[in-house]
Amino acid sequence: MTEQDAYVAWMAREAKRPVAVDPMAVxxxxxxxxxxxxxxxxxxxxxxxxxPRALPLSPALGAALAxxxxxxxxxxxxxxxxxGGQNPAGRSPTVAPQPPLASHDTIIKFVLVxxxxxxxxxxxxxxxxxxxxxxxxxxxxGGTWSVAIPLRPGRHVYAFVVNGANGGxxxxxxxxxxxxxxxxxxxxxxxxxxxxxxx
Amino acid sequence: MSEDAADxxxxxxxxxxxxxxxxxxxxxxxxRFAIRMLGNRDDAEDALQxxxxxxxxxLGRYQERDRFSAWLYRILVNQCxxxxxxxxxxxRVFVREEALLLNAPDKRPAWSGEDEEFVQRxxxxxxxxxxxxxxLKYVEELSYEEMAALTGAGVSALKMRVKRACDRLRERWERxxxx
Numbered sequence: 392m393t394e395q396d397a398y399v400a401w402m403a404r405e406a407k408r409p410v411a412v413d414p415m416a417v418x419x420x421x422x423x424x425x426x427x428x429x430x431x432x433x434x435x436x437x438x439x440x441x442x443p444r445a446l447p448l449s450p451a452l453g454a455a456l457a458x459x460x461x462x463x464x465x466x467x468x469x470x471x472x473x474x475g476g477q478n479p480a481g482r483s484p485t486v487a488p489q490p491p492l493a494s495h496d497t498i499i500k501f502v503l504v505x506x507x508x509x510x511x512x513x514x515x516x517x518x519x520x521x522x523x524x525x526x527x528x529x530x531x532x533g534g535t536w537s538v539a540i541p542l543r544p545g546r547h548v549y550a551f552v553v554n555g556a557n558g559g560x561x562x563x564x565x566x567x568x569x570x571x572x573x574x575x576x577x578x579x580x581x582x583x584x585x586x587x588x589x590x
Numbered sequence: 591m592s593e594d595a596a597d598x599x600x601x602x603x604x605x606x607x608x609x610x611x612x613x614x615x616x617x618x619x620x621x622r623f624a625i626r627m628l629g630n631r632d633d634a635e636d637a638l639q640x641x642x643x644x645x646x647x648x649l650g651r652y653q654e655r656d657r658f659s660a661w662l663y664r665i666l667v668n669q670c671x672x673x674x675x676x677x678x679x680x681x682r683v684f685v686r687e688e689a690l691l692l693n694a695p696d697k698r699p700a701w702s703g704e705d706e707e708f709v710q711r712x713x714x715x716x717x718x719x720x721x722x723x724x725x726l727k728y729v730e731e732l733s734y735e736e737m738a739a740l741t742g743a744g745v746s747a748l749k750m751r752v753k754r755a756c757d758r759l760r761e762r763w764e765r766x767x768x769x
Contacts (some may be wrong), residue, residue, distance in 0.1 A: 394767070395760035402759055403728035405709040410622045416635070417613050420642045424609055431650040473594045494734035515734060519644045520668035521743075524651050548672075571675070 496541035497585045500529065501549070503565070506534030509556040515549030515580075517542055522552040544586025594658035598670055609649075613642050618661060619730075620666050626725050627670045629714045637669045644669070663730070664740045667722070674718060712762065716755055723751035 413419075501513045511527040517540070518524035527536035548571045553561045564570055565581035591599070594615070600608035619642060624634035643759075652661055713721055726737045734745045737744050741748065 395763045396765035399756045399759045402709065402712060403724075404722060405706075406626055406713060406725065406729045407622075408706070409618060410625050410706075412618055412621050413635075416621070416638070417617055420605075420613050420617075420639060421610050423639065424613075424646045425606060425642070427646060429604060429606070430602060430647060432650045497747055516672065519648050519665050521648060521664070523653065524648070550742075551640060555595060560742060561742060561744065 406454070425493040453549045464485050495586070496543055497586065498539050499542045499583060500539040501551075501565070502535060502538055503527065503553075504535050504561075505551075505553050507555065508536065508553045510554045511536040512552045513538060513540075513549055514552055514562075515547055517547055525549075542583070542585045545584075547583050547585060549583065550580045591654070592658070595654045598652055598654075598658065601646075609646055612658070614660055617642075619659075621663070623663075623666060623725060623730060624670055626710065626729065627711055627718075627722060628673060629710055633673050637666065637673050641666045641669045660736055660739065662733075667726075667740050670722075684721060712759070715762070716758055720751050720755035720758065724755035725749050727752045 503511055505511055511529075512522050513525045513527060514520045514522050525538055525540060526540040529536055550562045550564055553563055555561075568583060570582040571580035571582045594612065597608045597612050617638065620638055621634060624641075625631060628634050628637060641662070645662055648665070652658065656769075658750050674737075706746045713725075716724065721739065722741070726740065732740070734748050737743075737748050743751075760765045
């Protein structure tokens with residue numbers, strides 16, 4: 392082992408040392424948790440509907456997949472009673488006003504063209520970046536994936552998780568939506584503005 | 591059924607206190623990653639609080655076929671990314687101040703192995719993407735496949751990031767030795 396390699400190993404060893412933790416930290420977490428409603432497991436029928444299933448498609452993911460990705464980022468509904476269904480002009484190029492409904496949430500439809508993908512899901516701050524939480528459905532014509540979900544008013548950051556038939560996974564930004572500011576980690580994210588409040 | 595899965599089951603059945611066992615089991619390990627990744631305890635505390643809160647809210651979506659720790663880590667990694675993005679301005683200021691410190695000759699013995707602040711400072715020098723990969727690989731000892739599931743990056747990209755992180759550390763050692 393060279394001196395340099397030993398230095399790397401030493402750094403990893405040192406970084407692995409436990410850190411001092413506030414003994415009340417767990418209690419602070421639990422104090423907030425106790426204010427939350429009880430989480431419920433999704434039913435078997437729901438799981439069957441949303442569980443991603445691999446489709447036997449071409450194994451050529453990589454470049455072919457990247458080349459084939461075309462995001463549409465279309466949005467279906469806008470249903471804010473307090474705004475009468477009107478979206479402030481110029482706030483977001485991809486949110487279209489729809490008839491007002493009984494909630495402040497807005498139904499947003501995410502669409503991505505990924506003809507070589509086996510499964511696609513949308514992840515974002517609205518689902519804790521959980522790649523299994525919001526799977527997208529392939530359209531009958533094959534190459535387009537979509538899902539419609541309710542989002543609260545505000546600014547949401549999201550990305551698509553594209554799984555290829557060969558098991559490869561890629562996170563991709565929506566090519567048709569504004570990019571989120573660089574997070575310093577190189578992960579491509581997009582932004583959608585729902586309603587009027589955004590920063 | 592694993593101990594984690596049993597605790598999740600108890601929480602979903604209404605026993606909120608069972609969640610304290612899960613938090614207690616993973617808090618220290620998550621705290622180490624958050625502190626090493628974000629470089630300061632205040633941001634790490636924010637990341638940890640929101641990670642465990644979001645995990646609780648999303649517990650109904652946890653699938654027993656997945657390791658709870660991997661599922662939790664995926665939330666933690668993304669919370670750290672979100673906090674890093676939010677503090678981007680502050681980070682730039684921090685980095686500039688840090689650069690002044692780093693420009694001073696580093697004469698301290700690199701092998702003393704007792705200065706956590708020194709280790710953190712060296713980690714902070716790494717690009718966040720490289721730091722994340724280095725920590726997940728060598729500190730959390732995850733496989734590349736597990737890292738890929740957490741980060742959304744491909745295995746080959748992650749191997750490259752880990753290699754680059756190690757290269758940066760080797761270069762740093764050479765600078766110290768030559769000073």
